[in-house]
Amino acid sequence: MTEKTTTWQIYSGSRVPHDGIDRLPAPPPWRTFTGGPPLPIPPGDCGNPHAAASYRPGEDAVRQVNAALYLRRPLLVTGAPGTGKSSLAYAVAHELGLGKVLHWPITSRVTVRDGLYEYDPLTRLYAAERARDKSRRARDESRRARDESRRARDETHHPSGQGGAEPAAGDDDIGDYLRLGPLGTALLPYDRPRVLLVDEIDKSDIDLPNDLLTIFEKGSYELVELARRAAPTARVMTADRTTERVEIRDGTVTCRAFPLVVMTSNGEREFPPAFLRRCVTVNLKQPASRVELTAIVREHLGPVIGEPDGTLPAGARKVIDRFFERRSSGLLANDQLLNAVYMCHHASFSEEPASVRELADQVMPFLSSEVTRTDDD
Structure with missing residues (x-):
């Protein structure tokens, strides 16, 4: 066994x-x-x-x-x-x-x-054409060199027209x-x-x-x-x-x-x-409780906006509450909550609470009129 x-x-x-x-x-x-x-x-x-x-x-x-x-x-x-x-x-x-x-x-x-x-056939075609051009130039140079030295060479062993052959189709690295x-x-x-x-x-x-x-x-x-x-x-x-x-x-x-x-x-x-x-x-499914939402925010933004002991600042908790309230009226996504918490955290240093709340609503527009059920419903 x-x-x-x-x-x-x-x-x-x-x-x-x-x-x-x-x-x-x-x-x-x-x-x-x-x-x-x-x-x-x-x-x-x-x-x-x-x-x-x-x-x-x-x-x-x-x-x-x-x-x-x-x-x-x-x-x-x-x-x-x-x-x-x-x-x-x-x-x-x-x-x-x-x-x-x-x-x-x-x-x-x-x-x-x-x-x-x-597969990029055009680039391969252009590369093949460049290879043929290079081969022709090499053959022409070889032919000129033979012409210049033909008096010293045995023409019977080097007939005109031979030289570097063009690459056969498919010889390149596909x-x-x-x-x-x-x-x-x-x-x-x-x-x-x-x-x-x-x-x-x-x-x-x-x-x-x-x-x-x-x-x-x-x-x-x-x-x-x-x-x-x-x-x-x-x-x-x-x-x-x-x-x-x-x-x-x-x-x-x-x-x-x-x-x-x-x-x-x-x-x-x-x-x-x-x-x-x-x-x-x-x-x-969407998180159904404030506890789950808070855990998600802490995982993503805790090191950025959280306290040394891992707790979220009061402003972040207020945005989570606002997200939870608004979600009963339309579809919202978790990443909208993260964006709102991050923005409102920085805005809270210079903005009045009412302005921060308005900013949160602007960063969290409804995606549709679909209502998300929560544990509090």
Whole structure:
């Protein structure tokens, strides 16, 4: 009988880095991927240390992150603006040591190809033309040198017209003109999962969610420009923007550790059932009490405006109360509260209390007429 571990959870929400990702068990048989050879995750932080260190995940978020890790499924995170949907991705990457978050912001014009890789054929064409021009100049100079010394040379061994040949098409390094996007980089055969943040997927074209399903199910994709080449390998750049390149063989990328894909949505659209069926979902709610709001402000602004013992000044607490009152009349976001607390803290040194209160209201305009329920309702 095997000994029970203290917890099945890999991600705890503690915000303290640890190596718990090494305890992640093998994937379900239907979510096993065999890409290789395995690559190490590039060194570095998550890309937004402040968001990672100040984010306070709820129990539902922690459980669903772990479900996505275990099942190797994308995590669809919904919620009102300012609830920390994007911060969740950075918090996971920070705690589990999964390197820099690969951020893919979505607009209505974005396609799957944009997330996979970018290819610059025009720059490659111009480079090839410059190489041919250089070759012609070298050949002309060689020809002139032969003409000047032909009396001393045996013309039968150096017939006119020979010299430096033009580079054949495809002899250049195609990797100079091809860079993997955030999605394409996340699907490289890393030995541990990368974190991919697909930000505001509800703003996408109607076809993008279903197009992503194909990629997520296969765990692989093809780079057409590489698949056409006779050369079996190419070294390409990645979305990490480092000098390191990765080798692509036969124009195909297959993942090894399926990435933790965090897709955020403000709820501006519904998604197809087939898409939802293949996702783990979680809805992040607005903080429902003054205690939670105060904790959020303390995490973000405590070191800037707080007292040595960690308590917030009276002015900050008044802004929190004002935010709580106004939220009963319309939708407000947590980042609006942070902006108001910061501004009012500095304004309070020279402004009258009434002016500071007016400033708080101006910095916290309603986002909609939707009412946020609180514990006091």
